[in-house]
Amino acid sequence: MEITLIRHTSVDVEPGICYGQSDVGVSVEFEKEANAVRSKLREQTFDCIYSSPLSRCLKLADYCGYSNPVIDKRLMEIDFGAWEMKRWSDIKDPQLQRWFDDWLAEKPTRGESFNDMIRRVDKFISEIERHSYQKVAIFTHAGVIRAACIINKQFSAAEAFNYKVNYGDCIKIII
Incomplete structure (x- = not known):
């Protein structure tokens, strides 16, 4: 199964703020960034489209025609639990x-570890593997993309933050 992992576009959050699962808005650059993502996905067809429930992912999915x-x-x-929407400093x-x-x-x-997130992403991937999908698209976040790559043995968990995931990136993995 080919999975295309799509990171949401940039967010309307001041740099240095911890926002993890907070439902923050997209930046003023949304349309420009979303057009770039839509053009990357234009020629592709998917058996199923999944998304995080956070609006920054849903808005991009909708803009791309899903x-x-x-x-x-x-x-x-x-x-990030109690740290959400606080300045790291x-x-x-x-x-x-x-x-x-x-x-x-x-x-x-009151949050979760990176290993906790890897386990929940692994459960998700194991579940979709039971379907007969050939190609799946997932609108999600950098942490989830890194977790999926770890599960797919592209790099170790310890190396995760050496792997850059930009806003609007579309990363394909084969499971």
Whole structure:
């Protein structure tokens, strides 16, 4: 099965803000960025379209002509819990340093670890593998894209943040 992982366009959030699963809006560059994504997908057909429930993904899916994707919460970005919508430099939680030291296993306060996210993405991929799909598109987030690549053994979890995922990227993996 070929999976095209599509990262949402840039967001209307000040740099340095932790926004993970917060439902933030898209930037003023949305139409320009979305046109670029739509042109990448133009000649492709998919057996099924999935999306994170967050509006930044749903808006891009709709703009690209997929107004009714299958929505799945497992495609949401990592949950930063109590840190959501806070400036990273303003987070005084002692858990922050533990998380920086071991972001794979440590959880943000009331959030999830990167390993937790990998497990939920793995469950999602295992579920869609049971279908007879040849090609699937997924509108999602950088963390989920990295998790899918880890599951697909393109790199290890420890190498995940060395793998750049830009806004509007369309990344294909074969499962």
